[in-house]
Amino acid sequence: MRFRQLVITVTLAWLALFVLAPHILVLLTSLLSPDTQQLASYPFTMQSYTRLWEPVYASAFWQSFWLSLLTTVICLLIGYPFAWTLARLPKLPRALLLFLMMVPFWTNSLIRTYAIKLILGAKGLINSTLLSLGLIDTPLQLLYTPFAVIFGLVYILLPFMVLPLVTTFSKLDNRLLEAARDLGATPWQRFVQVILPLSMPGVIAGSLIVFLPAMGMFYVSDLLGGAKNLLLGNIIKNQFLVVRDWPFGAALSITLIVLMGLLLWFYVQANRRINRQGGLDDNAL
Amino acid sequence: MSDFILVLSGITKRFDREEVLKGFDLTIRDGEFFTLLGPSGCGKSTVLRLIAGLEQANAGSIRLAGHEIATLPAERRPVNTVFQNYALFPHMTVFDNVAFGLRMNGIARDEIAPRVKEALAAVQLSDYAQRRPHQLSGGQQQRVAIARAVVNRPRVLLLDESLSALDYKLRRQMQIELKQLQRQLGITFVYVTHDQEEALSMSDRVLVMDQGRAMQIGTPREIYEEPCNLFVARFIGEINIFPATILRPLGEYRYLAEVNGVEKTIRFHQQATEGDEVHVLLRPEDLRVEYIADAPVDRRGYVGAVLERNYTGQTLDSLIRLENGQNLLVSEFFNEDDPDFDYRIGERVWVDWVAGWEHVIAKESW
Numbered sequence: 001m002r003f004r005q006l007v008i009t010v011t012l013a014w015l016a017l018f019v020l021a022p023h024i025l026v027l028l029t030s031l032l033s034p035d036t037q038q039l040a041s042y043p044f045t046m047q048s049y050t051r052l053w054e055p056v057y058a059s060a061f062w063q064s065f066w067l068s069l070l071t072t073v074i075c076l077l078i079g080y081p082f083a084w085t086l087a088r089l090p091k092l093p094r095a096l097l098l099f100l101m102m103v104p105f106w107t108n109s110l111i112r113t114y115a116i117k118l119i120l121g122a123k124g125l126i127n128s129t130l131l132s133l134g135l136i137d138t139p140l141q142l143l144y145t146p147f148a149v150i151f152g153l154v155y156i157l158l159p160f161m162v163l164p165l166v167t168t169f170s171k172l173d174n175r176l177l178e179a180a181r182d183l184g185a186t187p188w189q190r191f192v193q194v195i196l197p198l199s200m201p202g203v204i205a206g207s208l209i210v211f212l213p214a215m216g217m218f219y220v221s222d223l224l225g226g227a228k229n230l231l232l233g234n235i236i237k238n239q240f241l242v243v244r245d246w247p248f249g250a251a252l253s254i255t256l257i258v259l260m261g262l263l264l265w266f267y268v269q270a271n272r273r274i275n276r277q278g279g280l281d282d283n284a285l
Numbered sequence: 286m287s288d289f290i291l292v293l294s295g296i297t298k299r300f301d302r303e304e305v306l307k308g309f310d311l312t313i314r315d316g317e318f319f320t321l322l323g324p325s326g327c328g329k330s331t332v333l334r335l336i337a338g339l340e341q342a343n344a345g346s347i348r349l350a351g352h353e354i355a356t357l358p359a360e361r362r363p364v365n366t367v368f369q370n371y372a373l374f375p376h377m378t379v380f381d382n383v384a385f386g387l388r389m390n391g392i393a394r395d396e397i398a399p400r401v402k403e404a405l406a407a408v409q410l411s412d413y414a415q416r417r418p419h420q421l422s423g424g425q426q427q428r429v430a431i432a433r434a435v436v437n438r439p440r441v442l443l444l445d446e447s448l449s450a451l452d453y454k455l456r457r458q459m460q461i462e463l464k465q466l467q468r469q470l471g472i473t474f475v476y477v478t479h480d481q482e483e484a485l486s487m488s489d490r491v492l493v494m495d496q497g498r499a500m501q502i503g504t505p506r507e508i509y510e511e512p513c514n515l516f517v518a519r520f521i522g523e524i525n526i527f528p529a530t531i532l533r534p535l536g537e538y539r540y541l542a543e544v545n546g547v548e549k550t551i552r553f554h555q556q557a558t559e560g561d562e563v564h565v566l567l568r569p570e571d572l573r574v575e576y577i578a579d580a581p582v583d584r585r586g587y588v589g590a591v592l593e594r595n596y597t598g599q600t601l602d603s604l605i606r607l608e609n610g611q612n613l614l615v616s617e618f619f620n621e622d623d624p625d626f627d628y629r630i631g632e633r634v635w636v637d638w639v640a641g642w643e644h645v646i647a648k649e650s651w
Binding site for chain 2: 185
């Protein structure tokens with residue numbers, strides 16, 4: 001009992017010190033006035049939040065939103081069949097493939113993003129291969145495009161889509177598929193009527209775990225997208241490091257957090273709805 | 286031939302290297318309640334899954350109403366299954382679960398609702414159409430599973446240990462309802478169970494299986510009263526087995542034999558000669574016990590001591606140890622003359638069987 005209390009105390013203290021306190025500081029900063037000398041100063045004002053509605057930021061927000069959404073959809077399209085296949089494999093090959101999927105994580109994602117830069121660049125692997133094969137005459141502009149950013153985001157975030165889906169598919173009762181077959185459902189009908197609805201918790205969990213970080217991964221956009229502020233994370237970074245408008249950067253951060261919170265709330269609600277329908281576990285998040 | 290709705294012949298099924306069924310044959314009559322009975326792992330569920338198409342046989346043919354179905358995928362076979370754990374779709378209402386098969390098979394929209402309602406009425410769940418499976422009790426889920434299968438009007442309904450998850454009382458009730466439903470619908474039922482009581486009480490015919498082979502096929506009465514071998518005798522109910530040696534034929538299938546050390550007249554429906562060894566099978570209720578003091582002096586029977594006595598309500602079951610060391614299980618009904626009869630443990634008694642109630646089979650190696 002004392003061990004348990006100790007663990008809880010330490011965890012709470014850690015969270016209070018390194019999660020709650022910094023966020024309160026960010027929240028307070030977002031309510032201060034901008035000051036290029038001292039980064040932020042009194043008086044308290046809502047000015048930073050009203051600036052969020054300026055068209056330039058609104059459009060940046062939408063761009064970031066669509067980019068993240070596209071990343072999520074691509075991850076889902078690739079990850080869904082992959083996770084399905086993986087979940088149906090015998091134990092050993094499944095463990096091996098999951099392990100192989102994890103191996104790249106041992107390398108920092110920033111370094112891996114640099115590697116993508118080398119592959120996509122004008123003299124990179126893709127262009128030099130295509131050139132030597134004579135398929136193209138001039139190098140393709142792959143790097144510093146939204147395509148490159150999405151490519152990088154999908155590459156980094158795909159495992160986060162696959163893992164919850166594998167969990168969901170592993171839990172899917174094979175007898176339900178047999179029952180569907182027995183009742184005359186063709187493979188496609190089994191997918192639409194049984195597999196898809198029952199895998200929705202995994203789909204939603206995976207989509208959130210991909211979508212939320214995608215909004216903020218500024219270094220991917222910085223390295224692969226050029227000096228365009230493609231993601232919300234880039235704008236936030238620039239407010240802090242370049243423009244030195246800390247209150248506005250903080251306001252953007254708070255907005256992003258609130259947005260994520262809303263999406264999580266949506267996830268819990270959706271999961272509860274599915275649970276009520278089917279008594280499925282909601283341990284994905 | 287048209288009597289037989291389902292004919293399995295020469296079915297062989299292997300899982301990995303293990304041969305679960307080998308040259309298995311089975312014929313099931315149209316409209317009967319047929320039960321596959323056997324211990325777990327005997328291959329009975331595999332037979333069912335082969336008929337349903339959820340497993341593919343390595344060899345052999347399955348003919349349903351004269352058509353070969355072994356090559357058809359499960360979704361195109363006119364049979365439906367009631368699964369052991371119901372396998373109801375958790376994300377659908379009871380109505381949608383029952384309507385599933387009809388929708389998959391492209392039944393006209395305006396025909397679906399009345400048929401679903403009819404099926405739910407047949408299992409007394411009309412008021413539960415909008416519930417989700419997890420809001421129902423085990424017995425109700427069981428009924429939904431039955432309704433979901435019969436609504437498709439299959440030629441054959443397959444039931445895989447369908448009642449085993451229910452508690453005793455509910456199971457007894459469902460057994461009766463299932464039997465009634467079968468008569469009402471006129472569909473052939475193929476039921477798989479390891480519960481011999483269930484098999485005997487519901488079936489028109491029973492196939493007893495062991496290790497992928499058919500042991501005996503017959504009506505519940507034949508299976509119980511005239512088991513063809515020791516496995517069937519032991520698997521169905523309790524049995525006492527006496528070793529016996531034929532001494533002399535008496536004609537008309539009657540023989541004088543030495544049964545467990547006592548000379549008795551037995552009925553044996555085979556030709557036998559002096560010295561042939563047989564088993565005399567006696568159900569606990571075939572035996573009679575008398576207090577030593579009450580028995581006639583010239584009694585020909587067995588002397589033993591009461592080892593254990595169990596009151597079951599309807600019967601007094603006792604375990605009696607004979608002088609030669611063999612234990613006998615005896616089950617006696619209370620009768621009106623002596624409603625309080627009972628034995629003291631250790632009491633010495635006579636044991637004998639009602640003449641003609643014995644069932645004799647040729648000796649097998651034990």
